[in-house]
Structures are given as C-alpha cells and as structure tokens.
Amino acid sequence: MAVIRDVMPAFELLQPSSVADAQHLLARYGSDGWVLAGGLDSFDWLKDRIKKPKAVIDLSGIHELKGIRSTADGIEIGAMTTLTEVAQNPVIKQKYSLLSQSAELVASPQIRNQGTIGGNVSQDTRCWYYRGGWPCYRAGGNICYADTPVARNREHAILEAERCVAVNPSDTAPALIALDAKFVIRTAKGERVVDAEGYYVAPDRDITRLTILQAGDLLTAIRIPSAWAGAEFYFEKVRDRNVWDFPLLNVASAMFTSGNTIDKIRIAVNAAAARPLRLKKVEDAVRGKQRSAETGEIAGKLSVQGAVPLQFNAYKIPLMRNLVKRSITGVANGGQEAAWAS
Amino acid sequence: MPDPTDTRTTEHAAKKLSRRTFIKGVITSGIAVSSASYLFRASSVSGQGSSAAFGERLLTLSVNGQPRRVDVMKNETLAWTLRYKLGLTGTKLGCDRAECGSCTVLIDDVPHYACSVLTHTVRTRKVLTIEGLASPDGKLHPVQQGVVDEQGFQCAYCMPGFVMSAVGFLNTNPNPTRAQLAHGVSGNLCRCQDYDKILTSLMRGAEYMRRSGRA
Ligand SMILES: Cc1cc2nc3c(=O)[nH]c(=O)nc-3n(C[C@H](O)[C@H](O)[C@H](O)COP(=O)(O)OP(=O)(O)OC[C@H]3O[C@@H](n4cnc5c(N)ncnc54)[C@H](O)[C@@H]3O)c2cc1C
Numbered sequence: 001m002a003v004i005r006d007v008m009p010a011f012e013l014l015q016p017s018s019v020a021d022a023q024h025l026l027a028r029y030g031s032d033g034w035v036l037a038g039g040l041d042s043f044d045w046l047k048d049r050i051k052k053p054k055a056v057i058d059l060s061g062i063h064e065l066k067g068i069r070s071t072a073d074g075i076e077i078g079a080m081t082t083l084t085e086v087a088q089n090p091v092i093k094q095k096y097s098l099l100s101q102s103a104e105l106v107a108s109p110q111i112r113n114q115g116t117i118g119g120n121v122s123q124d125t126r127c128w129y130y131r132g133g134w135p136c137y138r139a140g141g142n143i144c145y146a147d148t149p150v151a152r153n154r155e156h157a158i159l160e161a162e163r164c165v166a167v168n169p170s171d172t173a174p175a176l177i178a179l180d181a182k183f184v185i186r187t188a189k190g191e192r193v194v195d196a197e198g199y200y201v202a203p204d205r206d207i208t209r210l211t212i213l214q215a216g217d218l219l220t221a222i223r224i225p226s227a228w229a230g231a232e233f234y235f236e237k238v239r240d241r242n243v244w245d246f247p248l249l250n251v252a253s254a255m256f257t258s259g260n261t262i263d264k265i266r267i268a269v270n271a272a273a274a275r276p277l278r279l280k281k282v283e284d285a286v287r288g289k290q291r292s293a294e295t296g297e298i299a300g301k302l303s304v305q306g307a308v309p310l311q312f313n314a315y316k317i318p319l320m321r322n323l324v325k326r327s328i329t330g331v332a333n334g335g336q337e338a339a340w341a342s
Numbered sequence: 343m344p345d346p347t348d349t350r351t352t353e354h355a356a357k358k359l360s361r362r363t364f365i366k367g368v369i370t371s372g373i374a375v376s377s378a379s380y381l382f383r384a385s386s387v388s389g390q391g392s393s394a395a396f397g398e399r400l401l402t403l404s405v406n407g408q409p410r411r412v413d414v415m416k417n418e419t420l421a422w423t424l425r426y427k428l429g430l431t432g433t434k435l436g437c438d439r440a441e442c443g444s445c446t447v448l449i450d451d452v453p454h455y456a457c458s459v460l461t462h463t464v465r466t467r468k469v470l471t472i473e474g475l476a477s478p479d480g481k482l483h484p485v486q487q488g489v490v491d492e493q494g495f496q497c498a499y500c501m502p503g504f505v506m507s508a509v510g511f512l513n514t515n516p517n518p519t520r521a522q523l524a525h526g527v528s529g530n531l532c533r534c535q536d537y538d539k540i541l542t543s544l545m546r547g548a549e550y551m552r553r554s555g556r557a
C-alpha cells in the first residue's frame with residue numbers, strides 16, 4: 001500500500017524541446033538521468049524513493065514525439081502520444097482496432113489522458129517486492145522474494161521464469177506484437193528499428209531490465225504496417241477490478257480467414273512472463289486449420305505447455321488456455337467491450 | 343525501503359548537512375550553469391522566451407482563469423502547489439498515487455490526477471479546479487447544482503474529483519447514458535461507496551448542462 005511521504009526528493013527537471021536535445025541531456029547525466037513521459041510509472045518510483053535520479057528529462061515538450069501519422073505502409077505513432085488519443089484515433093479504430101481496444105482497457109480515464117504509448121510499452125514490472133525496494137535479483141541482489149513458499153505471487157509468471165518471476169504488465173504491448181509493429185529507437189549511434197517482440201528481454205538474457213533500452217536510448221515512435229489492417233481482431237484482458245487494475249493476463253490476436261480456414265494469424269499474451277509472449281508455436285499449429293472450437297482447444301493446450309505455477313498463480317494456466325482458445329474462436333457476446341455499451 | 347548501500351539517499355542525521363551542501367553545490371556548479379545556457383539556447387530557438395531555465399522556480403500559472411505567480415520546486419506536484427501554495431484546498435489528496443481520483447483537475451479541459459503531474463510541466467496550460475467552476479457571480483456550475491439538488495455524496499471527500507471528471511467528460515460527451523457516464527468517471531473512487539447517488543447527481547448535472555446550453 002502506497003504511503004504518502006511528503007514531496008518527492010529533489011531532482012533537476014530538464015525540459016528539452018527536441019529529441020536531439022533530450023539525447024544530449026541523457027548523455028550528460030548517464031545513469032543519473034531519468035526519462036519522464038506521462039510519469040505514471042515514474043512517479044511511483046520517485047515517490048517511493050526507490051529510484052533517485054539527479055536529473056529528470058521530461059519529454060512532454062518535444063512536439064516531434066507526438067501524434068499519429070499515415071505513412072507509405074501503415075501508420076506511425078509518436079512515443080509521446082497519449083493512450084486516450086491512441087484509443088480514440090479514427091484510423092486506428094477503423095484499421096487496427098486491436099490497439100484501440102487494448103489502450104481503452106488500460107488503467108483509468110485520467111491515466112489514459114496522460115500516460116503515453118511509449119511509456120506504456122516501456123513500463124517496468126509491478127512485482128511489489130521489487131517495487132517496494134527489496135534487493136531482489138532484478139534490483140541487483142541474489143534472491144527472488146516472490147518465489148518463496150510464503151510469497152504473495154498471484155500476479156506472477158507461469159512461463160519463462162528464470163530466477164525472477166515478475167511479469168510485464170503492459171496491455172498495449174501484446175496488441176502491438178500481434179499487429180507486427182516496429183519500434184523506432186534513437187540511440188547514441190543513430191536510429192534503430194526493431195520488431196515489437198524484439199523490444200522485450202527475458203530474465204535469462206538480462207534480469208535487470210524488461211526492454212532492450214539502455215541508458216540514454218529513447219523510443220521515438222511505433223510503426224504499424226498495413227499488412228494486418230482490417231484483420232479480425234480479438235483482445236481480452238482479465239483483471240480484478242474493471243478500472244485501474246493491471247492485467248492478470250491478456251491476449252491479443254489478429255487473423256485472416258478464407259471461408260472458415262485460418263490463413264494468417266498472430267497471437268500474443270502478456271502478464272504470463274517477464275516479456276509479452278508471441279505464441280509462434282500456436283500460430284504454426286492453427287494456420288491452415290478450420291476456425292473451430294477444436295482448433296481453439298488445441299491452441300489453448302499448446303500455449304501453456306511448459307507452464308510452471310507458483311504457490312498462488314496456478315489459476316493462470318487454465319486462464320491462459322481459455323483466453324488463447326477464445327482468441328481464435330471468439331466469444332458470442334463480443335467480449336469485454338459489451339459491458340460498457342449496455 | 344531505501345537501499346542502504348546508496349549513500350546519496352541514506353538520510354542519517356550526520357548526512358543531512360552534506361545533503362544540503364550537495365543541493366547548494368548543484369545549484370552553483372558548472373554543470374548546472376552550462377545546462378542553463380544550453381536550455382536558454384534551445385528555448386530561444388523555439389521562441390519560447392518564458393520557458394523555465396535551470397534553477398528558475400518562479401512560475402506564472404493559469405489557474406481558474408487567473409495568472410498566479412508562484413514559487414514551485416522542480417519536484418513538486420500540481421496537487422501540492424494548488425493546496426499548499428495557492429490555498430486551493432478543494433483539490434483533495436487521497437492516495438498520491440494515481441489510484442483514487444480525489445485530486446482530479448482539468449488541464450486544458452482534460453481530466454488529470456493533480457497528484458501525478460509536475461507543476462513545472464503545466465506552465466503553458468490552463469488549470470481548472472473545483473474552485474473555478476462556478477461563475478464569477480457565484481452561480482454554481484450545472485454539475486455542482488445537480489449534486490446539490492440530488493444530495494449525491496456522503497462525506498463528500500471524493501466530490502471535487504468526481505465533479506471535475508464529470509465536467510471534463512460531459513464537455514465532450516454531453517448526452518451520455520448512465521453507463522457511459524459511469525465509464526467517464528470510472529477513474530474516481532468513493533470510499534463511502536455512494537456510487538448510485540453520485541451517478542444520479544451527475545446525470546442530473548448533465549441534464550442541467552444541456553438545458554443551460556453549456557454542453
Ligand atoms: C494506478 C495505475 C494503474 C495502471 N494500470 C495499467 C493497466 O491496467 N494496464 C497498463 O498497460 N498500464 C497500466 N498502468 C501504467 C500506465 O498505463 C502508464 O501509461 C505507463 O506505466 C507509463 O506510461 P507513462 O507515459 O506515464 O510513462 P512514464 O511513467 O513516464 O515512463 C515509464 C517508463 O518508461 C520510460 N520511458 C517512457 N517513455 C520513454 C521513451 N519515449 N523512450 C525511452 N524510455 C521511455 C521511463 O523512463 C520509465 O522508466 C497503470 C498505472 C497506474 C499508476
């Protein structure tokens with residue numbers, strides 16, 4: 001439970017107006033600098049006095065990082081575009097509604113009005129041992145407090161856990177993976193474009209970070225190719241309360257069918273592992289098959305192969321099996337959106 | 343929990359002095375001066391002569407339609423500035439963590455949690471709090487009137503936040519269903535669990551807004 005502790009400790013606030021200026025400032029401060037987007041992940045770290053940067057580099061004055069543009073092959077979303085804009089943009093709603101659906105289910109209206117797409121995909125894990133400042137593996141220590149016989153780990157990983165059992169909590173990340181989005185990164189050496197999947201890091205590769213971003217790197221934009229425009233989409237998020245709560249699990253799929261045969265498909269889940277997982281094996285298994293309950297069943301089973309439950313999160317295995325199944329067969333009432341429309 | 347190995351923040355009494363010295367050092371250090379000139383350069387290029395350079399803390403904020411000159415720390419949230427510098431205590435602090443909505447204000451007409459906004463980032467924007475909703479002649483905003491008429495709240499600690507969220511939502515969705523309005527104010531919690539009456543009040547407010555031509 002959060003505790004109000006007076007104001008945040010002092011830091012210098014730097015407000016560059018271009019990406020180049022931001023990069024200079026980040027280079028100057030190195031590991032003492034902190035990138036600030038909407039601040040909804042950042043402020044918890046600062047208020048809890050767990051992260052103590054000397055300088056906070058606020059990206060909110062950089063116009064080149066804002067807005068949604070059409071490109072020769074799809075759209076490009078500036079990293080500082082708010083989740084509300086992403087959820088309401090008419091082109092995204094029309095062609096890539098998987099992303100609008102996922103953005104609309106993030107947190108609360110006020111958080112979506114301020115939280116950015118770049119911050120949402122780059123946010124850190126919410127494992128409360130780690131966020132509480134416990135010296136765990138992820139914080140550079142040599143124990144995982146969430147993986148002991150008495151640990152509270154209902155929200156934690158069932159797949160790919162390697163010492164650390166934290167999960168990536170982003171709702172938009174799996175939607176972007178299913179849409180085959182590309183992330184544009186500005187490093188000291190220049191621009192780099194990576195697949196959405198390749199933006200994320202599992203603990204066996206680097207236990208201290210969730211993304212490939214290194215100190216000084218900036219995510220500048222997210223590109224969505226037109227290849228999946230107008231596909232059949234499915235997004236479902238399961239959480240305790242309908243507002244604020246991070247996903248216990250979510251699933252995103254994009255599919256093209258001819259007749260009832262699955263021609264092309266991409267599926268991703270999040271909150272199952274330390275990175276959003278693209279379910280490539282499942283995609284390969286169902287491609288060319290009928291879009292039926294049976295195929296959904298196969299997909300669900302395959303998706304949880306190798307899953308290892310902790311003390312309190314075994315429910316995530318049947319949950320993931322069912323969500324993956326539904327991401328192929330769909331559900332009669334149209335899923336969660338119907339709840340708000342009533 | 344502070345990391346005991348991090349000497350920058352271990353706040354033993356003995357360290358207090360060095361911390362103060364450290365802050366003073368930052369303000370006068372060469373690094374600080376050079377980033378000041380750096381930002382001045384950047385801001386004069388973009389023509390924003392008024393943008394705060396390093397070390398500048400005196401801001402002119404637009405709050406409830408008035409320019410308010412105020413001394414703001416870089417690490418200060420808008421909720422803090424409003425309540426403790428400007429005396430606008432209608433904006434409440436519940437959680438200070440973007441988890442309750444009691445601090446909701448409008449920034450350029452859009453609802454935000456004032457506990458989770460740095461005041462320095464709203465220098466050029468318009469802030470509206472519950473104190474600024476009524477007309478200058480004292481006539482309540484239609485949503486406030488709806489709350490009065492329907493007696494929507496119990497302790498009403500959550501009320502300013504709910505009203506600001508509702509006003510922000512209704513400005514762009516003047517004719518919502520009850521469920522849509524509930525979704526619109528879903529970023530606000532009421533500890534007295536008075537949601538049904540709150541929604542009735544806000545729906546009444548929406549109706550008054552349409553009638554008064556404000557929507
Ligand atoms: C109460 C609460 C509930 C929430 N619930 C959900 C939820 O259900 N689902 C969900 O998906 N999210 C949820 N969030 C997270 C929220 O969606 C934020 O959008 C997200 O955490 C961070 O976005 P931000 O723009 O506020 O970024 P910040 O907090 O400013 O940044 C997040 C992190 O990314 C880095 N960063 C940000 N932008 C860039 C960039 N362009 N380049 C390099 N690094 C960058 C920052 O340094 C920081 O480490 C919740 C947050 C809160 C406070």
Ligand code: FES
Nearest residue numbers: 436437438443457
């Ligand atoms: S005090 Fe700001 S959301 Fe609770």
Ligand code: FES
Nearest residue numbers: 496498532533534
């Ligand atoms: S009326 Fe008491 S908190 Fe809402």
